[in-house]
Structure formats: structure tokens, C-alpha cells
Amino acid sequence: MRPINTRPSQLWEQWIARLHGVVDPQKDYFRLELLQLLARCEISDRERFLHRFGTILNRSLKSGTILVVERPSGTLIYANRHQPGKKIDRSLTKRLSDEPTGLVIRQFPRPWRLRRHDPPVKSVGQLRIGLFPDNPADLVVLAEEAFDNEDRRFLHFVAGVVGLLERQVDLSRQLSREQKLIQSLTQNLSEGLALFDGDGRIIIWNRPLQRMTGFSPKDAQNKTYDQVLRFIDRPLWLRELIDSHQNNPNQSGFLIEGQASTGAKQSRWLAVSGSFLRNDQGRIEQAIVLVRDISHRKELEQRKNEFISIATHELRTPITVVKGYLSLLAKADQNLTDKQQQYITNATLATERLVKLAEDLLQVTRLDEDRMQFTLQPVQLTNVIEKVCHDFREKASKKQLAIHLTLPPFPTTIIADSVRLEQVFANLVDNAIKYTEKGAISIGFEYFLEKLTQEEKVTVVIKDTGIGIDSRDLEEVFEKFHRTSRAATSREPGAGLGLYIVKSFVDKLGGKITVNSRPRRGSSFAVTFPIAEGSK
Ligand code: ADP
Numbered sequence: 001m002r003p004i005n006t007r008p009s010q011l012w013e014q015w016i017a018r019l020h021g022v023v024d025p026q027k028d029y030f031r032l033e034l035l036q037l038l039a040r041c042e043i044s045d046r047e048r049f050l051h052r053f054g055t056i057l058n059r060s061l062k063s064g065t066i067l068v069v070e071r072p073s074g075t076l077i078y079a080n081r082h083q084p085g086k087k088i089d090r091s092l093t094k095r096l097s098d099e100p101t102g103l104v105i106r107q108f109p110r111p112w113r114l115r116r117h118d119p120p121v122k123s124v125g126q127l128r129i130g131l132f133p134d135n136p137a138d139l140v141v142l143a144e145e146a147f148d149n150e151d152r153r154f155l156h157f158v159a160g161v162v163g164l165l166e167r168q169v170d171l172s173r174q175l176s177r178e179q180k181l182i183q184s185l186t187q188n189l190s191e192g193l194a195l196f197d198g199d200g201r202i203i204i205w206n207r208p209l210q211r212m213t214g215f216s217p218k219d220a221q222n223k224t225y226d227q228v229l230r231f232i233d234r235p236l237w238l239r240e241l242i243d244s245h246q247n248n249p250n251q252s253g254f255l256i257e258g259q260a261s262t263g264a265k266q267s268r269w270l271a272v273s274g275s276f277l278r279n280d281q282g283r284i285e286q287a288i289v290l291v292r293d294i295s296h297r298k299e300l301e302q303r304k305n306e307f308i309s310i311a312t313h314e315l316r317t318p319i320t321v322v323k324g325y326l327s328l329l330a331k332a333d334q335n336l337t338d339k340q341q342q343y344i345t346n347a348t349l350a351t352e353r354l355v356k357l358a359e360d361l362l363q364v365t366r367l368d369e370d371r372m373q374f375t376l377q378p379v380q381l382t383n384v385i386e387k388v389c390h391d392f393r394e395k396a397s398k399k400q401l402a403i404h405l406t407l408p409p410f411p412t413t414i415i416a417d418s419v420r421l422e423q424v425f426a427n428l429v430d431n432a433i434k435y436t437e438k439g440a441i442s443i444g445f446e447y448f449l450e451k452l453t454q455e456e457k458v459t460v461v462i463k464d465t466g467i468g469i470d471s472r473d474l475e476e477v478f479e480k481f482h483r484t485s486r487a488a489t490s491r492e493p494g495a496g497l498g499l500y501i502v503k504s505f506v507d508k509l510g511g512k513i514t515v516n517s518r519p520r521r522g523s524s525f526a527v528t529f530p531i532a533e534g535s536k
Contacts, residue, residue, distance in 0.1 A: 030060035031154060038161050046132050047077065053129075054078030054139070057158070061151065064119065066142035069129075077137060088140045103127045103159035107146050122146040125155050130166045187217075192291030198284055200225040200238050212270060212293045214263045229291070231258040232267065242284050245276055252276050257294065269298040305365040312358040319358065323351040353493055360497040364480065367504045374417040374508055378532050381412045381421075385443060385460060388425040396433050396441060403429070404442040412445070412458050413532040420505045425460070427498045428525050432464035434492045439465025439522070447531075456531045463524040469517040477515060478503040486519070 034056040037049075054069040058080045061067065068088050069078040076087055104126045111120030125141040141155065186193045186206040192213075195204035205220035205228070215228045225238045234240070237256060245251050255273040262268050274289030326348045330341070366372045389405045396403050414421075432441045446459040469477060473484040483496040506513045506527055517523035 028060065030056055034060055034158065035161065038158075038165055046135070049131075050077045050129070050137050054080070057139070057141075060154070061141065062143070062145075064144040066121065066140075066144075068140045068142075069137055070140070071135070071137055072128075083142075088142075102163070103155055105147060105152065105155065119144050127155070127159050127162065129162055131162070131169055192293075194225075194229070194289050194291065196225050196238060196287045196289070198242065198286065200242075200287075202228065203286065209291060212262070212268060212291055213260065214266075229270070229272070230261045231256070231270075232261055234258055237272075238287060242276070242287065246284055249278065249282050252278075268293055269295045301368070305369055308361050309365050312361045316355070316358045319351050319354045323348065323355065326351065357495055357497075360495065360501060363501050364497055367501065372508075374420060376415050376417060376509075378413045379416045379418045379421055381414050381416075381458065381460070381529070382407055382445075383411070384418065384422050385425060388422060388429055389443065391426065392429045392433060395430075399433060399437070401433060401436055401438070402440040404440055406442070406444045408445045408447070413534075414458065414529040415532050416509045416511075416529065420509065424502050424505050424527065425462070427502045428462045428527070431498060432462055432466065432523070432525075434494070435487060435490060436464045436466030436522070446526075450530075457528050458531050459526050459528040461524055461526045463522065465522040468519040468521050469515065469523055470519050474515060474517060478513070 034053070037052060037056060050069050054067060055078065058065075058067045064082065065080075066082045067078075067080045068076070068083055068086070070076045070087060074087050076085065079086055106124045106126075108122055108124075111122050113120050121142045121144060123143045123146045125143070125147065127139040127141075129137045129139055143151070147155070182204075186204055189206060190208060192209035192211075193204065193206045194202060194209060197203055201222075201224050202220050205215070205217045207217060209220070209228075210216040213228055213230075215223070220228050226235055229237075231237050234256070237258075241254050241256075245254070253273070253275045255271065257269065257271045259267045260270045271292045271294045272289050273292075274287055276284045277286040277288065279285045326344055329336075330344045330348070336344070363372070385405065386407070389403050393403055429441065429443070442463045444461050444463075446461065448457055448459070449455070450457055467486045467490055469484055470486065473482075473486075476482045477484065478499050479496075480500045481496040482500075483494060487494060503513055509529065511527060511529040513528075514526050515523060516526070
């Protein structure tokens with residue numbers, strides 16, 4: 001951790017400006033030295049500091065002045081030659097215990113003597129030095145003559161500087177307490193925690209990070225994020241995140257997962273979540289990140305995906321065979337009773353559902369493992385939507401649902417993978433039919449100019465009048481295996497994979513999908529893509 005700067009800065013400068021009124025650097029050598037002692041702020045050895053303070057102040061005052069530095073308890077720290085080894089008669093001085101700092105000057109109406117042969121004293125200056133709050137010291141100055149204006153000004157000045165120092169010391173104590181607290185918190189966390197500055201240099205790097213990255217807090221000193229948190233596929237991750245968040249003050253959090261190299265040929269899966277801290281002008285100044293080792297979870301996920309992949313492959317073949325025989329049976333034997341025909345239809349529908357489930361599962365595992373290929377090329381969006389509507393008209397009419405398609409007066413081209421794009425809209429229209437009992441499905445196009453990027457975009461809206469989605473489910477419908485309770489009671493079959501695949505495809509194709517819905521009123525899914533240049 002970097003040391004905290006305890007030197008007074010701006011305030012000091014203000015005081016230095018006032019210095020010229022009380023100290024003449026040509027004449028007042030000792031006064032200047034006293035101020036330098038305070039400016040150096042070397043107060044770790046309190047006895048030495050107070051002693052030195054007394055000695056130099058003594059030299060900078062008029063001769064004949066009595067000067068004593070002692071504890072409120074009466075323990076003597078320094079006394080000048082006019083009061084050698086003697087404590088101050090406390091009846092003379094004001095109790096300062098209620099005034100932890102500050103200067104009190106008293107003038108006596110009649111001269112007063114400490115001892116019979118001592119010279120008379122006409123004024124007392126008393127200052128509580130609270131630089132060591134647990135053990136303060138009093139400085140007592142007794143003057144033979146009443147203090148003149150210059151003495152007074154100087155004493156007030158010294159008191160002011162001491163007050164300033166006290167504030168400074170107090171602040172740095174508070175800071176170092178907080179620093180210790182942060183240090184103990186960060187070092188005792190079981191998760192990795194790091195703090196980087198705006199240039200990616202490490203400010204804090206806790207111990208658990210050594211396990212995850214191979215770099216101890218000591219190794220990480222003076223390094224930058226890319227030297228210690230090395231994501232194989234994204235070496236400049238923090239720079240990229242700072243750049244993308246810099247002009248977007250509402251966006252301050254982030255989460256990335258990736259494989260990070262941890263030394264010779266070794267790597268771990270790490271999840272880094274964090275947020276940016278901005279200065280008053282809104283510029284990113286620091287990034288605080290929590291790092292978790294997710295290697296075990298990733299390994300399990302990988303094994304699970306492998307299992308699903310093998311199991312679904314194995315299932316697909318026999319299901320396809322059964323489906324084939326069923327269709328042969330339906331066509332071949334004309335002597336089947338209506339009931340038997342119905343059994344065959346039911347069995348065919350059930351195998352179709354199984355084939356769809358197996359295919360969805362395979363696609364999900366491919367997506368999760370980033371093994372899915374997308375062939376991007378210009379696609380006529382209007383054609384794709386027309387085809388999907390055509391394919392689903394029969395299914396819709398079986399439920400007496402109409403599909404209203406409003407095509408734009410011009411064809412619209414986007415850059416996409418036509419097969420995946422068709423799958424996106426087929427899934428959405430299929431759901432609209434599945435989850436609607438009466439009414440209609442309407443599909444329309446909207447065009448707009450994205451303000452930020454000046455990109456022309458098209459949104460396809462698929463609207464139904466079905467069971468709708470409760471607001472608490474809206475965020476989750478795009479998650480894997482999520483089915484709403486409404487869907488479950490609707491008795492429509494489904495595994496909750498369709499919308500997950502839809503959203504993954506839309507994201508991969510550079511689009512955006514949103515949903516709006518009111519229970520029992522219907523839902524509307526909106527899919528937006530940038531329009532290809534020269535289209536429309
Ligand atoms: P499923 O195979 O269950 O339909 P999806 O991933 O396609 O899976 O959809 C997830 C869930 O979202 C559905 O189970 C259903 O609860 C809800 N849902 C999707 N589309 C609609 C819709 N048009 N109307 C109402 N609910 C819907």
C-alpha cells in the first residue's frame with residue numbers, strides 16, 4: 001500500500017504567506033528555525049520534538065523570559081535557564097484541560113514573582129500542544145515585561161501553526177486507521193480483491209489473489225493489471241472496459257469471465273466483477289475488482305455439457321428411427337381405425353417434441369462452449385419474416401388464431417446468418433401461438449435512427465393476445481430452463497430453452513431483444529438489428 005502524504009499542503013502555503021508579518025528571515029533566525037521544525041513535521045519522537053520546540057522557542061523570545069514545557073500532570077519536559085528544573089506554579093496558569101488547543105495570554109495587573117529573588121513577571125502565555133492527544137503537553141511562557149505586540153503576534157502565529165499541525169496529525173492518524181482497516185479487510189477476504197488506478201497500476205492486491213494468479217502482494221507491487229491478471233483471449237481487458245465506460249457515467253459495474261494464465265503453461269478460469277470510481281469531473285480514476293476462481297464450476301459445466309452432448313446425440317438416432325416408422329405406418333396401412341390413426345398422430349407429435357428438445361439441448365451446449373458457427377451475409381429480413389409466417393399459419397389456424405403481418409413498403413436488408421435468423425423468429429412466433437388461446441398474432445416493422453451511433457435500425461415486433469408474463473418473470477424469460485408459472489399451468493410443453501437460444505443468437509448477430517407484457521393481455525417481443533448500408 002502506498003504511504004499517505006502527511007505534509008500540510010495548501011493550508012501550509014496560506015500560513016507561509018502570513019509568515020512575513022511575524023518573521024523577518026534576515027533577523028529572526030530562531031523563529032524561522034522553529035517554523036521549520038514544525039514544517040518538517042517530524043514528531044514521531046514526541047519528547048525530542050517537545051524539547052527541541054522549547055529550546056528553539058526560548059532562543060527566539062526576548063532574553064529574561066521564562067519558558068517551561070510540561071505535561072498537564074506536571075512532568076517537566078523542558079525549562080530554560082531562568083527556571084532550571086522547576087515546574088510552574090499552576091495557580092498562575094489557567095487550567096487548559098477544557099481547551100485542548102489554543103493560546104491563552106494573561107497580563108497581571110501587578111508584577112508577580114515566582115520566588116522572592118526572582119524578577120517580576122508581568123504576563124503569562126500558555127499553549128496546549130495537542131499533537132499527541134493521548135498525552136498532551138503545555139507550553140508556558142512567562143515574560144518579565146508585558147508581552148509587546150510583536151511577541152504576541154509571534155506566539156499567536158506559533159499557536160496557529162501548532163493547531164494546523166494538530167489537524168494534520170489527526171487526519172493522518174484517521175487515515176492510517178482507515179488504511180489499516182481496509183488492509184485487514186482486504187487481506188482477510190477469501191475472495192481476491194484488487195484496486196487499480198486509472199492507468200491500470202495496482203494500488204491494492206490482496207493475498208488470495210496469489211492463489212489465483214501466482215502473484216503475491218509483494219510481487220504485484222509497481223505492476224499493471226495486464227502483467228498480473230492475464231486473460232488469454234483479452235489481454236487489455238481493463239483498458240477496454242475503461243474506454244467503453246469512460247463516457248457513460250451511468251454504467252459503472254462490469255463482470256467478465258475468462259481463462260487467465262497463471263504461470264508456465266497453467267491457466268485458471270476467473271470471474272472478475274468490479275466497478276469504477278470517478279472523480280468530481282466524472283473521469284474514471286480507479287477500478288475496484290473482486291476476483292473469483294471459477295475453474296471448478298467451469299470444469300463441472302464442461303463435463304455436464306459433454307454429457308448432454310453425448311446423451312442427445314445418442315437419443316437423436318433412435319427417435320428419428322421411431323419417427324420414420326410412424327410416418328411409414330401412417331401412410332402405409334389404410335385399414336387403421338380413426339383411433340389408431342389418432343395414436344399415430346399423438347406418437348408423431350411426441351417424437352417431434354423429443355427431436356426439438358434434443359436439438360435445443362445440443363444448440364445450448366454449443367452456444368455455451370462457443371462452438372457455434374455464424375455465417376454472416378446480407379439477408380432480406382422481410383423475406384425471412386414472410387417465410388416464418390407462412391410456415392406457422394397452419395399451426396395458428398388450428399387454434400383459430402390469425403397472423404397479421406404488416407410488411408414495410410420496401411425490403412430491408414440486415415447482416416445476419418439466415419438460418420439462425422429464421423430460427424429466432426420461428427421461436428418467437430411459435431411461442432406467441434403456444435401461449436395464446438384467442439385473439440391474433442400481429443407482426444410489424446419499425447424504423448429509427450439510433451441517436452448515439454447515428455445508425456439506422458429496424459425493429460420487428462411480434463405481438464400476441466395470450467396469457468402474458470408477470471413482471472417478476474420478465475427479466476428471467478431469457479434465462480436457460482426458465483418457464484413461468486403461467487406457462488406451466490397452460491399445459492403447453494416446453495423446456496425453457498427457446499428464448500435462451502433466441503437471445504444468444506440475437507446477441508451474436510449484433511442485435512437486441514426486449515419484451516413487454518401484461519398478464520392475461522398478451523406479450524410483445526421486439527427484435528432490433530442495424531440495417532445494412534445501402535438497404536431500404
Ligand atoms: P418454452 O419451451 O418453455 O416455451 P422458451 O424459452 O421459449 O421456452 O420460453 C420461456 C418461457 O417464457 C416460457 O416457458 C413461457 O413461460 C414464457 N413465454 C415465452 N414466450 C411467451 C409468450 N409469447 N407469452 C407468454 N409467455 C411466454
